[in-house]
Amino acid sequence: MPPVRKPADPAVRLDSVSRTYGRGPAAFTALREVSLDVPRGAFTAVMGPSGSGKSTLLHCAAGLDRVGSGRVWLGGVELTGMGETALTELRRERVGFVFQAFNLVPALTVAQNVTLPLRMAGVRVERARVAQMLERVGLAGRAGHRPGMLSGGQQQRVAIARALVTRPEVVFADEPTGALDTVTAREILDLLREAADDLGQTVVMVTHDPVAAAYADTVLFLADGRIADVLERPGADRIAGRMTTLGARA
Numbered sequence: 001m002p003p004v005r006k007p008a009d010p011a012v013r014l015d016s017v018s019r020t021y022g023r024g025p026a027a028f029t030a031l032r033e034v035s036l037d038v039p040r041g042a043f044t045a046v047m048g049p050s051g052s053g054k055s056t057l058l059h060c061a062a063g064l065d066r067v068g069s070g071r072v073w074l075g076g077v078e079l080t081g082m083g084e085t086a087l088t089e090l091r092r093e094r095v096g097f098v099f100q101a102f103n104l105v106p107a108l109t110v111a112q113n114v115t116l117p118l119r120m121a122g123v124r125v126e127r128a129r130v131a132q133m134l135e136r137v138g139l140a141g142r143a144g145h146r147p148g149m150l151s152g153g154q155q156q157r158v159a160i161a162r163a164l165v166t167r168p169e170v171v172f173a174d175e176p177t178g179a180l181d182t183v184t185a186r187e188i189l190d191l192l193r194e195a196a197d198d199l200g201q202t203v204v205m206v207t208h209d210p211v212a213a214a215y216a217d218t219v220l221f222l223a224d225g226r227i228a229d230v231l232e233r234p235g236a237d238r239i240a241g242r243m244t245t246l247g248a249r250a
């Protein structure tokens with residue numbers, strides 16, 4: 001009899017996740033029984049009207065926020081019920097983050113910013129690996145510069161190198177192009193796309209921009225805290241059209 005192959009664990013799994021902010025009459029349910037699997041090595045975009053729960057979904061999946069009910073796994077490890085210390089460690093070692101505001105440490109050089117997660121995790125820093133990461137994001141000559149000497153797009157490249165350097169289970173990007181001009185935004189999206197294609201890096205990105213979402217393999221649409229639709233490899237026009245029917249201005 002052929003061996004039974006167990007399907008590979010998804011990079012992220014949410015099982016019937018709900019999240020309510022506040023209590024009593026002021027309570028607001030931002031996620032309502034959301035279930036999804038994010039496949040490994042894929043680039044997934046999360047779209048939806050303002051307030052539909054995109055950031056809440058990302059924070060719950062990344063272990064930055066606690067769910068009210070339901071269960072969350074990251075790389076086969078269940079986050080739900082994990083203690084704060086274990087969660088912090090897991091985020092440090094298995095998750096990469098890219099934010100709209102770059103979030104670099106201004107007093108540190110580019111190379112020091114990139115190696116920060118490794119040093120915090122007590123992992124020996126391989127110089128060659130850092131050089132390789134800076135090369136990948138097009139900043140080979142900038143290792144000794146401070147973030148203040150770089151453009152916004154260059155700072156976001158540093159943030160991407162920092163997110164990739166630990167070879168995390170997932171890179172979560174929250175509006176990574178929100179503060180950038182169109183041309184620079186495309187360059188950042190190319191880097192995220194290449195991380196998935198060349199490194200097999202799982203990427204989950206929240207965005208408002210249909211053109212940005214069109215770089216992803218899969219686009220999830222949220223509306224009122226629920227998954228309203230999932231499109232595979234849609235073009236920007238189709239994404240914009242779907243957003244319009246969800247009541248958003250795309």
Ligand SMILES: Nc1ncnc2c1ncn2[C@@H]1O[C@H](COP(=O)(O)OP(=O)(O)OP(=O)(O)O)[C@@H](O)[C@H]1O
Nearest residue numbers: 021022028030048049050051052053054055056057
């Ligand atoms: N800490 C909080 N306390 C109370 N309500 C919150 C909190 N965080 C988010 N919310 C509410 O939950 C809902 C979903 O918020 P969330 O930030 O996940 O939406 P979003 O889709 O990311 O929105 P946007 O596109 O505007 O960033 C919103 O109505 C928001 O006001």
